Amino acid sequence: MSSSRSRRGAAGQPAADMAEIARADSEINSCTPVGLPATARVLFAVVDANGTLIRGLGATSATRLATGMYQVGFDQDIVGAAYIGTVGLIAPGGLAPQGAITVAPRTGIPNAVFVETYAASGHTDRPFHLAVLA
Incomplete structure (x- = not known):
């Protein structure tokens, strides 16, 4: 069942017409996990700059x-x-510092992720959020 809140439209977005809404509603129950095992999980971590x-x-x-x-x-x-x-x-409030992030499997450790954070000047410590779809 779709939310009436999502149908109001957001600032700067055109309102969805009834055909778009009907198509989107029909897709909610038709999604199948292509290639995902029954044990699939969404994992996450929030890590401070230190x-x-x-x-x-x-x-x-x-x-x-x-x-x-x-x-x-x-x-x-x-x-x-x-x-x-x-x-x-x-923590809530404010904006994250500017920067970039790259993520990759950790070489030699099958249950870890390697993360690099950058500023314009190169590697810089930054807090980050990491999601793993396993």
Whole structure:
């Protein structure tokens, strides 16, 4: 069942017409997990710039390896997973510092992700959010 709130439209977006709404509603129940095992999980970690694991789901550890380089451990093998990272605050309020982030499987550790954070000047410590679709 779709939300009437989503049909109001947001500032700057055109309102959806009835045909678009009907199509979107019909797709809600038709989605199938292509290629995902029955045990698929969404894991996440919120990590401070100093490498402290602030909170997470399935996250077991975070370590600052060097300036702007981190390792985040999880409670399962995530070699075949997808990784999504963003520079982000560890608490509500304000805006995250500007920066970029890259994420990759951790070489030699099947349950960890390697994270690098950057500013315009190069590697810089930044707080970040990491999602793992395993």
